[in-house]
Amino acid sequence: MKIRYQRWWLGLALLLIVLPLGACARTQAASRTQIVFWHEMTGPGQDQLKQFAKEFNASQDKYQVVPQYEGSYNEAVQKILHTHGTSASPAVFQSMDVSTSQLYHAHVATPMQKFIDKDNFDVNQISPVARAFYSQGGKQISMPFNTSQPVLYYNASVLKRLGIKAPPVDPSYSDITRVAKAISTKSHGKIKGLTVEEYGWLFEQFMANSDEHLANHEDGRTGIPTKVHLNTPGTQEAMKWVKSNIKSGDFIDYGAGGQAESNEIAAFLAGKLGIFIQSSAYISQLLAGTKDQLGITYYPHRNGKPANGVAIGGASLWIGNDKPKDVQQGAWKFVQFVMSAKAQAQWQAATGYLALNKDSQAQPILQKLYQKYPAAQVPSQQLARIKANTANSGVFMEGVIQERNLTQTAMAQIYNGTPIDKALAIAEKGLNDAVANTNRANHYK
Amino acid sequence: MLESLPKHTNPEEPSKELVPVGLNSATEWRKDRLYVALFLGPSLLILSVFVFWPMLKTMYLSLFLTDNFGHASVFVGFSNYLNLFKNPAYLSSLGATFVYVIAVSILTIILGMVLAVVAQQHLKGIRFFRTLFSSTMGISVSVAAIFWLFAFNPSVGVFAQISQALHLPEINWLADPHFALLAIIMTTVWMNLGFTFLILFGALQQLPSSLFEAAEIAGVSKTAQFFKISLPLISPTLFFVLIVTLIEAFKSFGLIDLMTVGGPNNATNLLVYRVYQDAFLNGNYGLASTESVILTAIIAAITLIQFKLLGKRVSY
Structure with a gap:
C-alpha cells in the first residue's frame, strides 16, 4: 500500500513538471503561425531552401516556415494526395512538373491565381514559358519554382x-x-x-x-x-x-x-x-x-x-486548400519571398536551376557567375527567347x-x-x- | 526454423498438445480459453491489421480501376488480369523474372558451395578468406549498386578497360538489353554469396569428422565423400538456402531500381519492380494490386512444389 502511495506522488510530480513545459511550447508556437513546407530537394537545393526559410522567418514575426524533405518527386505526389485534408498535410508543397494535371484534377490546392489577383502580384516579372506550364485556361494553378530546360x-x-x-x-x-x-x-x-x-x-x-x-x-x-x-x-x-x-x-x-x-x-x-x-x-x-x-x-x-x-522541367509550388486562411496567406507570403529577383538569382547560383524572375539576371551574384563562365548564361537565354504556345508548355495530361x-x-x-x-x-x-x-x-x- | 518441423517429435511418445491434460472442469476449460485468447489475441490482431487486411484489400483492388486517390472506382472484374496476360511487356517481365530467379538461385548455391568447401580446407590464412567470402553480407544494396555501376560504366569502368586492353568487343552492360539482365544477375549473385556461404560453411563445419575419417580409411575419394556424405547430410540446409534465395530473388528490387530502373527495353523489369512502377510511379493501384496477387500466387505455388518434390529427398 505504501509503495502505491509513493508512486502516486511520483506520477503527480512528473505531471506537474511536464505540463508547464507543454504549455510553454504551445504559447511559443501560438505566437507564430506554422507554415509546413514539403519539398523534394537534396544537396545544394535543400541547403538553399533551408536558407530561404531562415531568411523569411527572420524577415517577419507572424509566420514560421518549416521546410520538410519528403523523398523523391514521385513519392511526394502520393503523400500529398493521401494526406490531404488531414492534420499531417502541408501548407505549401513542391510538386514535380508532370504531376500538375493530376493535382489540379484532385482539387488539393487553392489556385495560385486567387492570391495573385487578391494582392495584384505582378506575374509579368516571372518567365512566361514557365508560367504557361503551370496554367490552365489562362489561370495560374501553381507557381513555377525550380525550373530547368x-x-x-x-x-x-x-x-x-x-x-x-x-x-x-x-x-x-x-x-x-x-x-x-x-x-x-x-x-x-x-x-x-x-x-x-x-x-x-x-x-x-x-x-x-x-x-x-x-x-x-x-x-x-x-x-x-x-x-x-x-x-x-x-x-x-x-x-x-x-x-x-x-x-x-x-x-x-x-x-x-x-x-x-x-x-x-x-x-x-x-x-x-x-x-x-x-x-x-x-x-x-x-x-x-x-x-x-x-x-x-x-x-x-x-x-x-x-x-x-x-518546355521546362522541374517543379512548382502549391498552396494546399485544406488549411485555414491565415496559414494559406503565410504560405503565399513565402511563395512571393522565394520568387523575388534576389532569391531567384541566389537559387540559380546555388543550384543551376534557372532564375525565373526577369530582374534576376541583373543581380550581382548572377553577373559574377556569367563573367566567370560565359556558357552558364545560355540556358537562361534559351528560356528567355521562347514564345510560349501549347506545344512547348508541357503535356497537361x-x-x-x-x-x-x-x-x-x-x-x-x-x-x-x-x-x-x-x-x-x-x-x-x-x-x-x-x-x-x-x-x-x-x-x- | 528446421527444429520446429513436426518430424523432430518422437512418434513413440503421444504429443501432449493433442490430448488436453487436467481439463476436468468447465471453469478450467474456460480459463484455458481465456489464456488462448490472451496469448494469440495480440499477434492475431497485429497480423490481421498489417497482413490479412492488406492482402484482402489488394485482392479487392485488383478487380477495379482506381482513381487519383487510389480508391476503387470502376469495377472491371478480371479484365485487369486478362489485360496483363495479353500485354507483351508484362509477359516479357514474367519471362525475365523466371530467368533471373533460376539463374540467381542456381549460381548462388553452386558458388556458395564452392566457397564453403574451399574455406573448409586447413590452409594458412584461411580465416582471412572466410571473412572475405562472407563480407558481402555487410554491404548494403546502395553501396553495392554504386560499386557495380562504376565497374559497368562503358567509358571508364573496369570491364570496359579490360576489354579495351585485350581488344575485345566492348559490351555496354547496362544499356544493352542482351546483357543488362546478366549484369543484374551477376551483381545479385555477388550480393547473395556472403549469406549463402556463411550458412553452407556452418553446415559443413558441423558434420561429425568421424564419418570422414571412416570414409578415409575405407579409401573413399574426396569427391565421393563430398557427394555421398557431405551433400546428403547438409541437404536440409541446402533446402532452406534454396527456398530463401528463390523467394528473395523474386522480391529483388533495390539493385534494379538503382542500376537499370527496369530498362533497357524492360529487360530487367522484373515483376516486383513492375508492381512498384505501376503503384508508386504511375499511381495505378488497381493494376499494381493485380500484379501483386499474381506474384504472390507464383511464389506460393513454387514454394509448395519445392516442399512436395524436394521435401521428400531431404534427410533431416
Missing part, C-alpha cells in the same frame, strides 16, 4: 584541341552530327561523339521543338486528352538522327535512368564523351567537375525548320509518367535496332490504353 553540352576544350569548329548556339540535328563525327574520327574513336539518354522528357522536347502536340486537345490545354500521337514527322526525324549516329559509330548509348545520367556525366568529365543532351540543372556539377571548358547550346532542332522552343516510361522504352528499342515505326506504335498503343483507363477511373468525360 534541356540543353546540349559539349566539351569545348576537346573541340579546340582537335581543331573542330564549335556548333552554332541554335544547332540543327545535322550541325550536331557534323561535330560528333569529327570528334569521333579525329580522336580515332578514343572519344565518343554523342549520346542522347533514353528519356521520355527528351522525347517530349523533340516534339515540342518541332511544334507538335503529343496529346490531343492541344496537349490537354483545351480539354482533357483522350488520344496521343507519338509517331510524328518530328519524332521520326529525331529518332532517324540518333540512328544514323549509332550506325556511323559516333554515338554511345548509356541506357536510361539515374545510372545513365551519372555514366554520361562521368564519361563527359573524363573527356571520353564529346556531346550530350541533358537538363540545365547539371550545369553546376559540370562546371565544378572538370578543368575543360564547357560549351552549351540550345536544344537541337529539325533540319531546315526553326526551333519552336522546348494525367499519366505523363506512364508516357515517359513508354517513350523511354521505345527509345531503348529503337537504339537497339527495332524499327522506329514499330517501337513508336507499341508505345502509342500502351499510352492510349492507359489514358482511356485513367479517364474512365476518374470519370472524366
Whole structure:
C-alpha cells in the first residue's frame, strides 16, 4: 500500500513538471503561425531552401516556415494526395512538373491565381514559358519554382584541341552530327561523339521543338486528352538522327535512368564523351567537375525548320486548400519571398536551376557567375527567347509518367535496332490504353 | 526454423498438445480459453491489421480501376488480369523474372558451395578468406549498386578497360538489353554469396569428422565423400538456402531500381519492380494490386512444389 502511495506522488510530480513545459511550447508556437513546407530537394537545393526559410522567418514575426524533405518527386505526389485534408498535410508543397494535371484534377490546392489577383502580384516579372506550364485556361494553378530546360553540352576544350569548329548556339540535328563525327574520327574513336539518354522528357522536347502536340486537345490545354500521337514527322526525324549516329559509330548509348545520367556525366568529365543532351540543372556539377571548358547550346532542332522552343522541367509550388486562411496567406507570403529577383538569382547560383524572375539576371551574384563562365548564361537565354504556345508548355495530361516510361522504352528499342515505326506504335498503343483507363477511373468525360 | 518441423517429435511418445491434460472442469476449460485468447489475441490482431487486411484489400483492388486517390472506382472484374496476360511487356517481365530467379538461385548455391568447401580446407590464412567470402553480407544494396555501376560504366569502368586492353568487343552492360539482365544477375549473385556461404560453411563445419575419417580409411575419394556424405547430410540446409534465395530473388528490387530502373527495353523489369512502377510511379493501384496477387500466387505455388518434390529427398 505504501509503495502505491509513493508512486502516486511520483506520477503527480512528473505531471506537474511536464505540463508547464507543454504549455510553454504551445504559447511559443501560438505566437507564430506554422507554415509546413514539403519539398523534394537534396544537396545544394535543400541547403538553399533551408536558407530561404531562415531568411523569411527572420524577415517577419507572424509566420514560421518549416521546410520538410519528403523523398523523391514521385513519392511526394502520393503523400500529398493521401494526406490531404488531414492534420499531417502541408501548407505549401513542391510538386514535380508532370504531376500538375493530376493535382489540379484532385482539387488539393487553392489556385495560385486567387492570391495573385487578391494582392495584384505582378506575374509579368516571372518567365512566361514557365508560367504557361503551370496554367490552365489562362489561370495560374501553381507557381513555377525550380525550373530547368534541356540543353546540349559539349566539351569545348576537346573541340579546340582537335581543331573542330564549335556548333552554332541554335544547332540543327545535322550541325550536331557534323561535330560528333569529327570528334569521333579525329580522336580515332578514343572519344565518343554523342549520346542522347533514353528519356521520355527528351522525347517530349523533340516534339515540342518541332511544334507538335503529343496529346490531343492541344496537349490537354483545351480539354482533357483522350488520344496521343507519338509517331510524328518530328519524332521520326529525331529518332532517324540518333540512328544514323549509332550506325556511323559516333554515338554511345548509356541506357536510361539515374545510372545513365551519372555514366554520361562521368564519361563527359573524363573527356571520353564529346556531346550530350541533358537538363540545365547539371550545369553546376559540370562546371565544378572538370578543368575543360564547357560549351552549351540550345536544344537541337529539325533540319531546315526553326526551333519552336522546348518546355521546362522541374517543379512548382502549391498552396494546399485544406488549411485555414491565415496559414494559406503565410504560405503565399513565402511563395512571393522565394520568387523575388534576389532569391531567384541566389537559387540559380546555388543550384543551376534557372532564375525565373526577369530582374534576376541583373543581380550581382548572377553577373559574377556569367563573367566567370560565359556558357552558364545560355540556358537562361534559351528560356528567355521562347514564345510560349501549347506545344512547348508541357503535356497537361494525367499519366505523363506512364508516357515517359513508354517513350523511354521505345527509345531503348529503337537504339537497339527495332524499327522506329514499330517501337513508336507499341508505345502509342500502351499510352492510349492507359489514358482511356485513367479517364474512365476518374470519370472524366 | 528446421527444429520446429513436426518430424523432430518422437512418434513413440503421444504429443501432449493433442490430448488436453487436467481439463476436468468447465471453469478450467474456460480459463484455458481465456489464456488462448490472451496469448494469440495480440499477434492475431497485429497480423490481421498489417497482413490479412492488406492482402484482402489488394485482392479487392485488383478487380477495379482506381482513381487519383487510389480508391476503387470502376469495377472491371478480371479484365485487369486478362489485360496483363495479353500485354507483351508484362509477359516479357514474367519471362525475365523466371530467368533471373533460376539463374540467381542456381549460381548462388553452386558458388556458395564452392566457397564453403574451399574455406573448409586447413590452409594458412584461411580465416582471412572466410571473412572475405562472407563480407558481402555487410554491404548494403546502395553501396553495392554504386560499386557495380562504376565497374559497368562503358567509358571508364573496369570491364570496359579490360576489354579495351585485350581488344575485345566492348559490351555496354547496362544499356544493352542482351546483357543488362546478366549484369543484374551477376551483381545479385555477388550480393547473395556472403549469406549463402556463411550458412553452407556452418553446415559443413558441423558434420561429425568421424564419418570422414571412416570414409578415409575405407579409401573413399574426396569427391565421393563430398557427394555421398557431405551433400546428403547438409541437404536440409541446402533446402532452406534454396527456398530463401528463390523467394528473395523474386522480391529483388533495390539493385534494379538503382542500376537499370527496369530498362533497357524492360529487360530487367522484373515483376516486383513492375508492381512498384505501376503503384508508386504511375499511381495505378488497381493494376499494381493485380500484379501483386499474381506474384504472390507464383511464389506460393513454387514454394509448395519445392516442399512436395524436394521435401521428400531431404534427410533431416
